[in-house]
Amino acid sequence: MIRVASLTGAELEAALDDVARLRIAVFRDWPYLYDGNLEYERDYLSVYRDNPRAVVVGAFDQGRLVGAATGMPMQDHADDFSAAFDGTGERLQSIFYCAESVLLPAYRGQGVGHRFFDLREDHARRLGLVKSAFCGVIRPEDHPMRPADHGALDPFWRKRGYRPLAGVVARFRWKDIGDAQETEKPLQFWIRTL
Numbered sequence: 001m002i003r004v005a006s007l008t009g010a011e012l013e014a015a016l017d018d019v020a021r022l023r024i025a026v027f028r029d030w031p032y033l034y035d036g037n038l039e040y041e042r043d044y045l046s047v048y049r050d051n052p053r054a055v056v057v058g059a060f061d062q063g064r065l066v067g068a069a070t071g072m073p074m075q076d077h078a079d080d081f082s083a084a085f086d087g088t089g090e091r092l093q094s095i096f097y098c099a100e101s102v103l104l105p106a107y108r109g110q111g112v113g114h115r116f117f118d119l120r121e122d123h124a125r126r127l128g129l130v131k132s133a134f135c136g137v138i139r140p141e142d143h144p145m146r147p148a149d150h151g152a153l154d155p156f157w158r159k160r161g162y163r164p165l166a167g168v169v170a171r172f173r174w175k176d177i178g179d180a181q182e183t184e185k186p187l188q189f190w191i192r193t194l
Contacts, residue, residue: 002107003060004067004115006123015058016045018065019102026102030147031139033176051076055123059103059112067103069116071096073129081135084170084189090131095191096124098134117160125194132194134162135170135187162190 007015020041027034048054048070059067074082074095082092101116121132136153139146168189173182 002066002110002112004112004119005058005060006119007056007058011058012049012056015056015065015068016042016049019056019058019068019070020045022065022068022102022104023100026104027100028177030145030150031137032174033145035175035177035179045070047076048072053127055120057116057119059107059115061107066107067101067112067116069101069120070099071120071123072099073097073124073127074133080172081170081187084135084168088165088168090165090168090191094129095131095133096120096127096129096194098132113156114160121194130194131191132162133165133189133191135189138169138186138188157190161192163192165189165191 017038020038023041023045024034024036024038027036045056048056051072053076054072055070057069058065073093074085074097075092077097077099081097085092085095098117098120101113103112103116117132124132165188168191170187170189171184172187173184175182
């Protein structure tokens with residue numbers, strides 16, 4: 001039985017390095033191809049520990065962290081992401097940003113992804129926010145590292161009530177595995193009303 005719960009206080013502090021390792025491991029795969037490092041991840045995740053309006057959700061198998069999801073109000077997140085909403089008419093003050101969901105492959109297809117969204121959306125509602133958004137990297141169809149059996153997550157997201165927000169694309173830099181330096185990637189935003 002997998003336990004999925006929001007993490008706070010000492011439990012959150014104790015889990016941060018494990019969340020960092022999960023991000024590095026899961027985002028190394030398609031479509032992110034992220035060549036991450038623990039130092040950057042610790043710094044990145046500190047904003048979730050330090051922001052009382054943020055949430056970190058953990059999935060545990062017999063006490064071992066096997067998945068995690070994060071989120072916070074959009075206006076509290078990095079300008080790189082919120083700037084994508086300029087000119088859309090969407091009010092950042094009303095949007096909760098579901099930052100990432102990472103889950104080890106052996107635990108997928110068991111409802112954990114839905115629980116990640118449920119708990120983050122519940123958290124957003126408690127904060128008085130009325131919309132939820134996330135973004136996913138856009139890769140070319142002919143990318144040489146695209147697996148032949150890759151199944152897009154679009155059907156899962158649509159089932160949750162999300163839709164792509166036309167023209168709202170963030171740009172963020174990271175180093176792909178096998179590359180010598182960081183390059184900019186486009187990330188498509190998806191949104192839903194809570």
